[in-house]
Amino acid sequence: MAEPAPSRQLSVIARRVAAAAVSVALAGGAVACGPKDSSAAGGAEDAPKKGGTLTILNSDPQTDFDPARLYTSGGGKVPTLVFRTLTTRNRENGAPGTKVVPDLATDTGRPSKNATVWTYTLKDGLKFEDGSPITSADIKYGIERSFAAELSGGAPYLRDWLVGGDTYEGPYKDKSKDGLKSIGTPDEKTLVFHLKKPEGEFPLLATQTQFAPVPRKKDNGTKYEEHPVSSGPYKVVKNTGDGEHLVLTRNENWSEKTDVERHAYPDTIEVKSGLDSAVINQRLSTGSGADAAAITTDTNLGPAELAQIGNDKELQKRVGTGHFGYTNYLAFNPEVKPFDNPKVRQAIAYAVNRQSVVNAAGGSSLAEPATTFLPNQKSFGYTPADPFPAGKTGNPGKAKELLKQAGYKNGLSITLTHSTAKNFATSPDxxxxxxxALKKAGITVKLAGLEDNDYKDKVHSIKDEPGLFIGGWGADWPSGGPFLAPIFDGRQIVKDAYNFNHAQLDDPAVNHEIDEINKLTDLTAAAGRWGALDKKIGEKALSVPLFHPVYKRLYGKDVKNIVISDWDGVLDPSQVAVK
Incomplete structure (x- = not known):
């Protein structure tokens, strides 16, 4: 997703990912290590053990610690230590970690023939932190309260997917006995979801924290975040500064027998947020006191730290490498001249020097060149393609030829809008x-840098959207669906709020193919279709993919069992043990 937006469209990962604009490469870059249970990989002395305190040092405060308001989906984040959901991600390194697996449910869901009805059965022995049983009604209620206006902020899909979801206003206003009727609870262990249209990726949606159970009697509205009732291995015992300082301790009523994905190794987890990224990396590097057993789930390494690590073999061993499905790109608005001319767009695609862009984004250790809109990961349906092959450094000659065909034999002048914020997606560099690069093709580019909030308002406004800007997008789960649909589905064009379909593409053939893929419950087959659609859209030259980011995260010297999956590229605190 791009950045968070008032429309609640797909959009939070960008704010969670700090940039590292540096051209220092890590020789033989360190990689994430550690299986789901590393005891199988070595002797007893290598096996992770229970006990101790894990410290998490983060830049962004863990605000709105309420499952209805959180925007997360089963990744390596703090909320998944407290909130379990119907499904979650497989807690393994790399590509295996993109697989969806059961969590509170016995399986990933049983679809009807047309994938408009999904049925789930809860596991036996599930309990809240107070020992009371978790029932289907608790999950139904947890979902319903996410529709309340005062608890907004979470992912928007349920409002769009559930029958009646577009008009439902949550349990505080709806006093009816049945609540949201499209969620059935025929007994205490069964949930049945009725959808407006086929959604083969419903098991992936069910990883969102809106699917966490909430006991109705314990719900105190906006104050629930102060002490949410845990269904996971840890419970909240302290929350101060609106999430700046969280203390989690063991939930005695959580059973590992019902939760094979999470490991509750530390006795206590202390989350300290609102810290400067440079301070975080310095503390992790030095490793004094409690910082020796510390990690970060939101802070990348910066220039100074990378330079230091390049000369320190011991620090190199403590760098985790993460890949999250994100693409940085040039976005065209064909409603603005001269970008209404496909040959002009193609010329720019040929003129781009991806090597110089990668260098500007931090070098090959922090960015990988992109020629497809979909990220270069199998789970998204990545299919290698390059509709306008220009090599690593661009093809200005081909660009000039296309400009001449478009009627600009003497070149042209255009404006490129970008954010002045120093982040990887829209970096001034x-x-x-x-x-x-475009100058070599006879294209004079005027840079229009805007303060980040002004930039977001402008590029997501149908009325004010510029003809060319730098954008970025990441998916809420590893699939082509939440990647291509918000950007290229004509039915998702938003005229009076945040719009993400920058090209304002409303192609019936594209819309139809999106619907056909959404009917597939075989995610492998769906991935192949998403890849083919990505290639088809790419040929329209509506965007120029630039690069995919790579995340480098440092961790303390006294932590072990490091797991970083390709679901979100974040170090997973549910797997970490302290020495």
Whole structure:
């Protein structure tokens, strides 16, 4: 997703990922290590053990610690230590971690023939932190309260997918006995979801925290975040500064027999947030006191730290490498001249020097060149393609030829809008790299840098959207669905709020194929179709993929069992043990 938006469209990962604009490469870059249970890989002395305190040092405060308001989906985040959901992700390194697996449910869901009805059965022995049983009614209620206006902020899909979801206002206003009727609870262990249309990826949606159970009697509205009732291995015993300081201790009523994905190794987890990224990396590097047993789930390594690590073999061993499905790209608005001319768009695609862009984004250790809109991961349906092959450094000659065909034999002048924020998606350094590359093709680029909030308001407004800007998008789960649909489905064009379909593409053939893929419950087959659709859209030259980010995260010297999956590229605290 891009950045968070008032429309509640797909959009939070960008704010969770800090940039590292540096051209220092890590020789033989360190990789994430550690299986789901590393005791099988070595002797007893290597096996992770229970006990101790894990510290998490983060830049962004863990605000709104309420499952209805959180925007997360089963990744390596703090909320998944407290909130279990119907499904979750497989807690393993790399590509295996993109698989959806059961959590509170016995399986990942049983679809009807047309995938408009999904049925789940809860496991036996599930309990809240107070020892009371978790029932289907608790999960239904947890979902219903996410529709309340005062608890907004979570993912928007349920409002769009559930029958009646577009008009339902949550349990505080709805006093009816049945609540949201499209969620059936025929008994204490069964849930039945009725959808407006086929959604083969419902098991992936069921990883969102809106699917966490909430006991109705314990719900105190907006104050619930102060002490949410845990269904996971840890419970909240302290929450101060609106999430700046969280203390989690063991939930005695959580049973590992019902939860094979999470490991509750530390006795206590202390989350300290609102810290400067440089401070976080310095503390992790030094490893004094409690910081020796510390990790971060939101802070990348910056220039100074990478330079230091390059000369320190011991620090190199403590770098985890993560890949999250995210693409940075040039976005065209064909409603603005000269970008209404496909040959102009194609010329820019040929002129881009991806090597210089990668260097501007931090070098090959922090960015990988992109020629497809979909990320280069199998789970998204990645299919290698390059509709306008220009090599690593661009093809200005081909670009000039296309410009001549478009009627611009003497070149042209255009404006590139970008954010002035120093982040990987819209970095001024990336904008400058694009400017210099296009100059060689006879294209004069004026850079229009905007303060980040102004930038977001402008590029997501149908009325004010510029003809060319730098954008970025990441998916809420590893699939082509939440990646391509929000950007290229014409029915998701938003005229009076945040719009993400920058090209304002409303192609019946594209819309139809999105619907056909959504009917598939075989996610492998769906991935192949998403890849083919990505290739088809790419040929329209509505965007120029630039690069996919790579995340480098440092961790303390006294932590072990490091797991970083390709679901979100984040170090998973549910797997970490302290020495």
């Amino acid at each position: 990336v904008a400058t790299a694009v400017q210099e």
